[in-house]
Amino acid sequence: MEIVVQKYGGSSVANAERIRHVAGRVIKEKRKGRHVVVVVSALGDTTDELIELAHQITLKPSDREMDMLLSTGEQVSVALLAMAIQEQGEKAVSFTGPQIGILTDPFHTKARILGMDTTRIHKALRAGNIVVVAGFQGKTKSGEITTLGRGGSDLTAVALAKSLKARHCEIYTDVDGVYTADPRIVADARKIDVISYEEILEMASLGAKVMHNRSVEVGKKFNVPIYVRNSRHFKEGTLITKESKQMEDVTVRGVALTEDEAKITLFRVPDRPGIAATLFKRLADAKVNIDMIIQNKTETKTTDISFTVYKEELRKALEVVKEAARDLKAGNMTCDENIAKISIVGIGMRSHSGIASKMFGALARKKINIDMISTSEIKISCVVDGKKGRLAAQTIHKEFGLDKAKR
Amino acid sequence: MEIVVQKYGGSSVANAERIRHVAGRVIKEKRKGRHVVVVVSALGDTTDELIELAHQITLKPSDREMDMLLSTGEQVSVALLAMAIQEQGEKAVSFTGPQIGILTDPFHTKARILGMDTTRIHKALRAGNIVVVAGFQGKTKSGEITTLGRGGSDLTAVALAKSLKARHCEIYTDVDGVYTADPRIVADARKIDVISYEEILEMASLGAKVMHNRSVEVGKKFNVPIYVRNSRHFKEGTLITKESKQMEDVTVRGVALTEDEAKITLFRVPDRPGIAATLFKRLADAKVNIDMIIQNKTETKTTDISFTVYKEELRKALEVVKEAARDLKAGNMTCDENIAKISIVGIGMRSHSGIASKMFGALARKKINIDMISTSEIKISCVVDGKKGRLAAQTIHKEFGLDKAKR
Numbered sequence: 001m002e003i004v005v006q007k008y009g010g011s012s013v014a015n016a017e018r019i020r021h022v023a024g025r026v027i028k029e030k031r032k033g034r035h036v037v038v039v040v041s042a043l044g045d046t047t048d049e050l051i052e053l054a055h056q057i058t059l060k061p062s063d064r065e066m067d068m069l070l071s072t073g074e075q076v077s078v079a080l081l082a083m084a085i086q087e088q089g090e091k092a093v094s095f096t097g098p099q100i101g102i103l104t105d106p107f108h109t110k111a112r113i114l115g116m117d118t119t120r121i122h123k124a125l126r127a128g129n130i131v132v133v134a135g136f137q138g139k140t141k142s143g144e145i146t147t148l149g150r151g152g153s154d155l156t157a158v159a160l161a162k163s164l165k166a167r168h169c170e171i172y173t174d175v176d177g178v179y180t181a182d183p184r185i186v187a188d189a190r191k192i193d194v195i196s197y198e199e200i201l202e203m204a205s206l207g208a209k210v211m212h213n214r215s216v217e218v219g220k221k222f223n224v225p226i227y228v229r230n231s232r233h234f235k236e237g238t239l240i241t242k243e244s245k246q247m248e249d250v251t252v253r254g255v256a257l258t259e260d261e262a263k264i265t266l267f268r269v270p271d272r273p274g275i276a277a278t279l280f281k282r283l284a285d286a287k288v289n290i291d292m293i294i295q296n297k298t299e300t301k302t303t304d305i306s307f308t309v310y311k312e313e314l315r316k317a318l319e320v321v322k323e324a325a326r327d328l329k330a331g332n333m334t335c336d337e338n339i340a341k342i343s344i345v346g347i348g349m350r351s352h353s354g355i356a357s358k359m360f361g362a363l364a365r366k367k368i369n370i371d372m373i374s375t376s377e378i379k380i381s382c383v384v385d386g387k388k389g390r391l392a393a394q395t396i397h398k399e400f401g402l403d404k405a406k407r
Numbered sequence: 408m409e410i411v412v413q414k415y416g417g418s419s420v421a422n423a424e425r426i427r428h429v430a431g432r433v434i435k436e437k438r439k440g441r442h443v444v445v446v447v448s449a450l451g452d453t454t455d456e457l458i459e460l461a462h463q464i465t466l467k468p469s470d471r472e473m474d475m476l477l478s479t480g481e482q483v484s485v486a487l488l489a490m491a492i493q494e495q496g497e498k499a500v501s502f503t504g505p506q507i508g509i510l511t512d513p514f515h516t517k518a519r520i521l522g523m524d525t526t527r528i529h530k531a532l533r534a535g536n537i538v539v540v541a542g543f544q545g546k547t548k549s550g551e552i553t554t555l556g557r558g559g560s561d562l563t564a565v566a567l568a569k570s571l572k573a574r575h576c577e578i579y580t581d582v583d584g585v586y587t588a589d590p591r592i593v594a595d596a597r598k599i600d601v602i603s604y605e606e607i608l609e610m611a612s613l614g615a616k617v618m619h620n621r622s623v624e625v626g627k628k629f630n631v632p633i634y635v636r637n638s639r640h641f642k643e644g645t646l647i648t649k650e651s652k653q654m655e656d657v658t659v660r661g662v663a664l665t666e667d668e669a670k671i672t673l674f675r676v677p678d679r680p681g682i683a684a685t686l687f688k689r690l691a692d693a694k695v696n697i698d699m700i701i702q703n704k705t706e707t708k709t710t711d712i713s714f715t716v717y718k719e720e721l722r723k724a725l726e727v728v729k730e731a732a733r734d735l736k737a738g739n740m741t742c743d744e745n746i747a748k749i750s751i752v753g754i755g756m757r758s759h760s761g762i763a764s765k766m767f768g769a770l771a772r773k774k775i776n777i778d779m780i781s782t783s784e785i786k787i788s789c790v791v792d793g794k795k796g797r798l799a800a801q802t803i804h805k806e807f808g809l810d811k812a813k814r
Contacts, residue, residue, distance in 0.1 A: 016463035050483070056423035057487050058494040065493070068501050069486035072479035076457070079476035080464050086472070087465040094475050098505075099550055120550075143506055143527075 003125070003166040004029055007039040007135065007157035011174050012231040013077050014044030016084075022172075022231065023084035026130055030090060035125040037164060039135040039157040040081055042073025063108035067137075067147045071097070074134035074153070082132045092130045095120065097137035097145075102156065104138035104146045111138060111146035113159050113218075121164065133160065151212025158215045162222040169224050171211060172231035177238030178203070178210050180402040181255040185393050188403040192253060193236065196243035199253045202345045202379045206256035216240065243347050251348035251355055252400040257393040258341045259386065261291055261308040263372070264321055268302040268331030276305060279324050283309075288317045292341075292374045292383065302331070306372060308383065311337060339371065340389025343381040344396060356380050362399040368392050410532070410573040411436055414446040414542065414564035418581050419638040420484055421451030423491075429579075429638065430491035433537055437497060442532040444571060446542040446564040447488055449480025470515035474544075474554045478503070481541035481560070489539045499537045502527065504544035504552075509563065511545035511553045518545060518553035520566050528571065540567065558619025565622045569629040576631050578618060579638035584645030585610070585617050587809040588662040593801050595810035599660060600643065603650035606660045609752045609786045613663035623647065650754050658755035658762055659807040664800040665748045666793065668698055668715040670779070671728055675709040675738030683712060686731050690716075695724045699748075699781040699790065709738070713779060715790065718744060746778065747796025750788040751803060763787050769806035775799050 006026060013019050022038075030036045042050075050069050054061045061069075078094035085092035100120050104111035116138075124131050135153025138146050148155050154171055161169035178200060181189040195203075197220035204213050210228055219226045219240065229237030269275055276295065283290060293307040309317045318335060325333055342363075349355050359380055363370060368391065372383035384392050397403060413433060420426050429445075437443045449457075457476050461468045468476075485501035492499035507527050511518035523545075531538050542560025545553050555562050561578055568576035585607060588596040602610075604627035611620050617635055626633045626647065636644030676682055683702065690697060700714040716724045725742060732740055749770075756762050766787055770777060775798065779790035791799050804810060 016460075019464060053423075053483070053487060054490060057426060057490045060494075061490045062493055065486045065489045065501060068489070068503075069483060072482045072486075075479045075482075076460070076476060079472045079479075080460060082472045082475070083461060083464045083468045086469055087467075094472060096475075096552075099552075145503075145506075 001033065001035050003035040003037060003164045005037045005039065005157050005161040005164065005166045005169045006172065007153055007170065008041065008172045008231055009153065009174075010041040010044050010046070012172055013040055013081065019080050019084045020088075023081060023088050025231070026085060027088055027090050030130055034167070037121060037125070037131045037133060037160055037166070038081065039133050039153055039160065040074060040077040041135050041153040043077050043080075046073040046076065064144065067108045067145050070147050071134070071137040071145050074136050078132045078134045085130050085132070090130055091128050092132055093124050094132040094134070096134045097156065098139035098143075100133060102138035102159075104140060104148070106140045106142075106144065106146070108144075108146055110149035111140075113138060113148065113155065116159065116163050118163050151215055154211050154215035155218060158218045158224055158226065161224045162218065166224070168227060169219070170227040170229055172229055173210065174230065174232070175210065175228075176230045176235055177228050178208070178240075179254070181393060181397050182208065182257065185257055185390055186255065186397045189397065190402065192238050194239045194241060194247065195253055196247055196347050197240060198243065198378055199345050199347055200240050202376070203254055203256055206341075206343050206345070206381075207258045207260070208254065208256050211240075248348045248351050251346050251352045252344045252402065253346040253348075254344070255393055255397045255400075255402065256343045256345065257389050258343075259389055260311050261339060261341055262311050262314045262335060262337040263306055263308050263339050263383065264317060265304060265306040265334045266321060266325055266330050267304050267333070269305050270329060271297060271301055271303045275328055278328065279305065279321070282320050282324050283317060286316055286320045288313045288320065292372055292381065294372050294374075308339070308341070308372070338386035339383050340386045340392065341381050341383050342389060342392040342396060343379055344400065345379045347378050349378050349380070358399065359396055362395050363392060366391060366395050368395070408440065408442050410442040410444060410571045411575065411577065412444045412446065412564050412568040412571065412573045413577045413579060414560055415448070415579045415638055416560065416581070417448040417451050417453070419579055420447055420488065426487050426491045427495075430488060430495050432638070433492060434495055434497050437537055441574070444528060444532070444538045444540060444567055444573070445488065446540050446560055446567065447481060447484040448542050448560040450484050450487075453480040453483065471551065474515045474552050477554050478541070478544040478552050481543050485539045485541045492537050492539070497537055498535050499539055500531045501539040501541070503541045504563065505546035505550075507540060509545035509566075511547060511555070513547045513549075513551065513553070515551075515553055517556035518547075520545060520555065520562065523566065523570050525570050558622055561618050561622035562625060565625045565631055565633065568631045569625065573631070575634060576626070577634040577636055579636055580617065581637065581639070582617065582635075583637045583642055584635050585615070585647075586661070588800055588804050589615065589664065592664055592797050593662065593804045596804065597809065599645050601646045601648060601654065602660055603654055603754050604647060605650065605785055606752050606754055607647050609783070610661055610663055613748075613750045613752070613788075614665045614667070615661065615663050618647075655755045655758050658753050658759045659751045659809065660753040660755075661751070662800055662804045662807075662809065663750045663752065664796050665750070666796055667718050668746060668748055669718050669721045669742060669744040670713060670715050670746050670790065671724060672711060672713040672741045672743075673728060673732055673737050674711050674740070676712055677736060678704060678708055678710045682735055685735065686712065686728070689727050689731050690724060693723055693727045695720045695727065699779055699788065701779050701781075715746070715748070715779070745793035746790050747793045747799065748788050748790050749796060749799040749803060750786055751807065752786045754785050756785050756787070765806060766803060769802050770799060773798060773802050775802070
């Protein structure tokens with residue numbers, strides 16, 4: 001019999017009523033004649049409440065004990081969901097991560113799954129059970145309880161789908177799927193029906209967070225089809241899958257706007273080998289993440305270097321750059337927090353030309369000046385004036401017909 | 408190095424402040440140069456809250472899923488206590504019951520401990536840790552999570568003390584120890600310093616609940632000295648241990664009053680072999696617990712049978728007895744809910760005579776009529792008028808000098 005893995009997030013199981021609703025959905029899937037394995041997160045705000053409890057005791061809880069504490073959240077969820085399924089007349093059995101041998105490395109609070117033993121799950125499925133598995137958790141070889149960090153329950157679900165050779169993995173959230181743009185910014189954004197792993201990875205890195213990248217990467221690595229769906233209704237959602245010829249017909253899959261970066265420019269940096277390396281090594285050592293980098297040679301012996309950092313790391317970045325500027329005998333430094341980055345993503349770019357010029361042209365017609373440009377194989381990003389970010393997103397969304405096409 | 412096992416109940420770890428307090432006590436014990444293993448219950452009302460959550464889903468949760476749910480309570484406690492100990496500068500590590508291999512039978516919600524593997528605990532202790540263990544829980548041979556039922560954390564502690572060959576087991580509660588009588592009834596009741604397993608088992612069965620009998624029985628079986636102490640201060644508490652010659656000097660260890668029983672009398676029961684057996688078999692089949700039984704032969708061919716049952720089972724008992732009376736062709740039936748049972752307990756009774764007459768004499772002087780009498784080797788119980796129960800308890804407590812003696 002085919003196996004389907006479903007995963008429900010914390011908001012989908014926030015109270016008894018929603019848990020009953022999820023139980024009903026799961027049973028519906030089972031009655032299609034499939035084996036169902038359900039992964040659940042902790043109820044609603046449980047994880048935050050547990051963290052708050054820990055912080056009442058100490059501001060620096062040890063990672064090992066934090067995992068011991070947080071893993072209880074999912075254990076409560078699986079017991080309650082199993083009860084709800086039984087109450088509605090189907091057989092169900094719940095398991096913790098350690099119980100089904102989800103083996104991880106020993107890095108508490110951010111462990112990586114090394115493997116799992118599906119014997120117990122297969123046995124329970126054969127006995128006619130819906131199997132309910134606690135997401136987000138595992139154990140080390142020596143029996144320590146670990147958690148998988150942010151997006152951990154998605155990761156559990158995708159890894160289970162892979163190990164169980166499931167037909168696919170369904171990730172239930174409170175949105176309908178992945179959109180061509182953020183609907184709060186672009187009113188006529190449309191839900192995307194099918195998207196490739198590569199595209200969603202780029203879009204997630206641009207701030208369009210539906211799923212955590214780690215889970216998509218696991219899905220990509222093992223070719224697990226992932227459906228992102230809304231747990232409140234039965235619409236189709238978005239299928240994340242490997243790219244196909246057909247997908248390339250669409251040049252631009254989506255548009256993303258990020259407004260959380262700032263641009264730093266360091267002028268008149270001596271133009272010698274190794275100078276840029278020194279600057280960015282120092283920033284890396286200070287754990288400052290760099291996004292875009294542009295270097296313009298201006299005069300004969302110096303160059304200007306611009307780059308963007310996340311606003312929350314700006315203060316730290318400025319300290320490092322100021323010191324580096326002195327040591328490197330560079331000129332003055334400017335900082336612009338009022339920028340926006342507008343990006344288009346699509347695997348079709350590989351085989352279609354003229355996408356960049358079409359994007360630049362559309363911006364030009366709206367008199368939006370482009371400050372920085374960066375491209376990858378399936379992405380083009382432009383930094384523009386922060387006040388014009390939303391207009392840029394709307395303009396480009398329309399330019400590539402994302403408001404119209406059935407996708 | 409000597410090992411000490413301490414157990415703290417839910418009220419002792421009800422909030423962050425109390426958890427910190429417990430951490431301080433545990434560290435104090437460790438700094439005496441001992442290895443410390445601490446068993447904790449779920450925080451405050453957590454267990455009740457989890458039960459309430461389950462009942463929002465279903466009124467008949469399966470026992471397996473209930474264990475899955477309830478065992479999270481203790482897991483939260485051990486993580487938080489370990490954090491609090493670390494915060495105060497000592498090494499600590501927490502374990503769930505399954506993690507340290509507390510092996511039980513498969514009877515969910517009331518499992519019995521079959522054994523445990525102390526390897527991990529010994530290793531953690533040798534590494535300088537205070538070991539914090541989740542009470543109340545274990546796992547079956549096939550890896551199912553089980554709970555031990557009422558008083559389960561005490562049981563974990565006593566069983567651990569036995570397996571670890573601990574110096575003793577300390578049970579921390581919110582009372583100072585075991586008393587010669589309930590201080591709310593007998594104002595000059597005194598704390599008992601030392602009491603035998605047998606005596607406390609009798610007293611517990613008489614309603615003087617400090618510890619659950621299952622834990623005392625395990626302590627008795629494996630000769631684990633158990634201290635009952637108050638977690639709020641450092642007074643000595645009560646030591647529960649095997650009986651010694653010295654203990655026999657005290658004839659009466661304590662006085663217990665129970666007011667939760669009712670008396671049923673069935674008159675003119677045909678005096679033939681097997682009649683009483685039939686009656687009590689039927690009551691047993693209906694799961695009615697019988698405490699005292701008295702049979703008085705009154706006329707030539709019939710007998711009167713009186714017995715006491717718990718008030719909460721009275722209605723059920725009366726139905727059974729009414730039907731049996733008809734079948735056995737007995738006479739009428741009376742029921743008295745207004746009774747009290749006053750009992751004295753002490754291993755010294757074995758070697759001292761005249762204890763019973765002293766008890767009866769004291770009651771007589773206060774004009775308290777005795778309705779029923781029952782005795783065991785170390786206990787004498789009398790049923791009296793319910794309105795005179797408290798007076799009887801006070802009278803007997805004084806008669807045996809329990810208000811004075813240092814014990």
